[in-house]
Amino acid sequence: MSNLKKLAGQTAIYGLSSILGRSINFLLIIVYTAYLTKESLGSFTSIYALIGFLNIVFTYGMETSFFRYATGKQLDPQRVYQSTQSLLILTSVALGTGLYLSAPLLADWMDYPGQAYLFRWTALILSFDAVLAIPFAKLRLDNKAFTFATAKLINIGLNVGFNLLLIIAFPYWIRIGILPSDFLGYQIDWGVEYILLSNLLANGLIIPFVWWKAGFFNFKIDGKILKPMWAYSIPLLFMGLAGVTNELVSRLLFEYLLPENFYPGLSSREAGGVFGANFKLAILMNLVIQAFKYAAEPFFFKESENENAKQIYAQVMHAFIIFCSFLMIAISVNLNWIGPLFLRSPGYEEALFIVPVLLMGYLLLGVYFNLSIWFKVTDKTQYSFWITLLGAAASIVVIWFLVPKWGFMGGALSTLITYLLMTVVCFYFGQRYYPIPYQTGKGISYLLIAFGLSYVGFYLSLEHHVAEFIFRNAMMIPFALLLLLREKALWLKIKSKIKS
Template identity: 75%
Template sequence: MSNFKKLAGQTAVYGLSSILGRSINFLMIIVYTKYLSTEALGSFTSIYALIGFMNIVFTYGMETTFFRYSTGKNLDSAKVYNSTQSLLITSTLLLGTGLYLLAPSLAIWLDYPGQAYLFRWTALILSFDAILAIPFAKLRLENKALIFAGSKIINILLNIFFNLLLIIGFPYLISIGAIQEGFLGYRSDWGVEYILLSNLFANGLIIPFVWWKAGFFKFQMDGSILKPMWTYSLPLLFMGLAGVTNELFSRFLFEYVLPPNFYAGLSARQAGGVFGANFKLAIMMNLVIQAFKYAAEPFFFKKSTDKNSPQLYAKVMHVFILFCSILMIAISVNLDWIGPLFLQGDDYTEGLYIVPMLLMGYLLLGVYFNLSIWFKITDQTKYSFWITLAGAILTISIIFIFVPIWGYMGGALSTISSYFVMCLLCYWYGQKYYPIPYQTSKGLFYLLISFVLSYLGFYLDLGIPVLNFLVKNSLILIYFGIIFILEKEQIMAYLPKSKKV
């Protein structure tokens, strides 16, 4: 029970920064959909999908590798940190410079003529993210959850400040004559530019603070340490690329695959903005996954030498599915008021019907993260590449086949299908090479019934708002009842027993 308390406690702390950050991103959709054009939202969706993809290239699996080798018995953790950070800084300089120089060509290839500066800023954002990756990982490894969370929160607050200043503040000051157009180079016709600049400023300003708190490093690259680390991380790089293809490529490719005039009154890029905005509504599930990952990854590695670790991993998975399936239902049945509240415009709410499917997709991503522990602790990371490659191929295939037919739903289908297949493959190989006693039948039942209840609640409409709210949310209580019936023995075992008089 103490292990669960420790994991839950750290997840809560990491979750503070993750939930705050994702919640602000969630709330910023109100600002973006109100003050920016649909086309600007489409650019935001595709460029940030590119950033997510390239972020994997810039860090190439070194965070997980750092955890693995820093906990090794025969290695000096300080040398591992110094060597890993030195390697990442060197590779970041090379990759960042290359991307910066390629910016004009990228602007032409991706249909952003005359906007090469967008991709120069992207190169800087990626570089700042990369050189922060290992210091943040070190804070997690040392259980400095409060410092980690504090650093993330400072970064978030800086980002939100610059977003509000550039998107709302400056236009207001111009409108009342307090400043003139062109003040500090300000341009009222910019949109996605200010989202990128806010990110760039916030990340750049946080670097000295994070390096100070993590402990400054000594530049050294010890080949005896880096060679086995590279062998371990290379499959993780390809796993990450395939994984981010599953998560982000539906948003990146959407505007390029969708046929012209598929949605009346919307260009392909504008429809991509609608698709991306509805993806943001599923962020509440993703923030739980991210908070869990921050806490669970170092926790799993530290418990890997315990003889009872398979049983512990199975219990963590079971509780994870229960919690996240409840969250999925709670969000889905309330989309009728959550959607219009956060998506300011009728065009955006037309895509709400894909949100329950996206929530399930993110839930399956969390299940996959739990399942993937077997190849990380057994150094069989080569399997990660083949599993995620299968998911990536499926993602791209579904996008090209079904987005031209089903539009938004085709994009959502690519997400849920790829993660489901990845879960199946990871479970199959995991049980073969590192058996973990998961409650598989129960887990699948909970996933299925919660998905059905989510869509039932989404489409249920009794015509009376108050009655609608009560009946829809009663589905959550029904699900709780199902859980209690099936988990009664385990629940009663954790309750305090009354003492006999």
């Protein structure tokens, strides 16, 4: 239990920074939907989906590989850090330069004629992200959770500050005459441009602080260290691409696959903006998973040599499913007021009905992350390659056929179906090569019941708003009663801990 307490404690720290930071960042959706056009939101959705894909290419699995080899007994962690960071700098410069020079072609391909500067800024954002990845990983490995959290919050604070300055403050000051209309070349009609520029400035300014806190390094490429790390990380590159394919490909391709006038009064790019804004409402589930991942990845590796490792992995999985199932119900049944609270302009609530599906998809992503530990600790990362290909293919097929027919729901189902397929396949092979005593039956039943209660609560409608709120949230009571009946041992253990 001490190990689980340690994991819970670090998850709380990472979770606080991740949830607080991303929640602050999430609040920008209020600014975007209030001050920018749906077309700008559509551009934001598709360009940041592209950034999500390319971010995986720029880091190519080296973060996880760093954890694997820096925690081993054979290699000096500092040498691993120096070589890994040096390699990331070299490849970031190469990939960033290639993307920068290809910006005009990419702008035309994505239907942004004359806006190649958007993709030049994208190249710089991706390069800055890549050279920060290993220093952030080293902070986690060194258990410097508070330093990690501080750096993340500073970065997000800068990003939010620049967004507010460029999207709200400058136009207002120009309008009332405090600033001249051509102040610093300000373009009043820009939208997604200022989102990208804010991101670029925030990432660039945080680099010195993170490098300083992680420990400056000597630039050195050690082939003996990097050769096995490279072999280990390449399959993880494909696994990462599978994750972002499932999460982002629907937002990247949505506007291009949706027929014109599918939704009256909305262009395909505007509909993409509505779709992307509603995707943001599922962020709370993603925040929990991200916080869990920050703490769990180094924890899983360190516990891999423990004789009770498999039991610990099973306990973590069970607790994860219970907590996230509660969260899915709580968010879904309150979407009737959460949606209008964050999506400030009319028309965005049209896609609210897809949010419970997205929440379930993100939950399955967390389950998949738990399951994937088997091929990481057994060095069978080649299996991630095949699972990746299967997931990516399924995601593209679902989007290709369902978005033109079902619009918003077609895009959301791609997330759910792909993560479900990857989870099932990963579980099957994991139980063959590294069997872990998961409580599979209970876990599946909890997920299905929670998903059903989520939609019952979402569609429940009463004339009296207070009564509706009470009855919607009462959907959590049957789930709580089920847990009381089926998790007696867990509650008794918690009760004894409280008494002691």
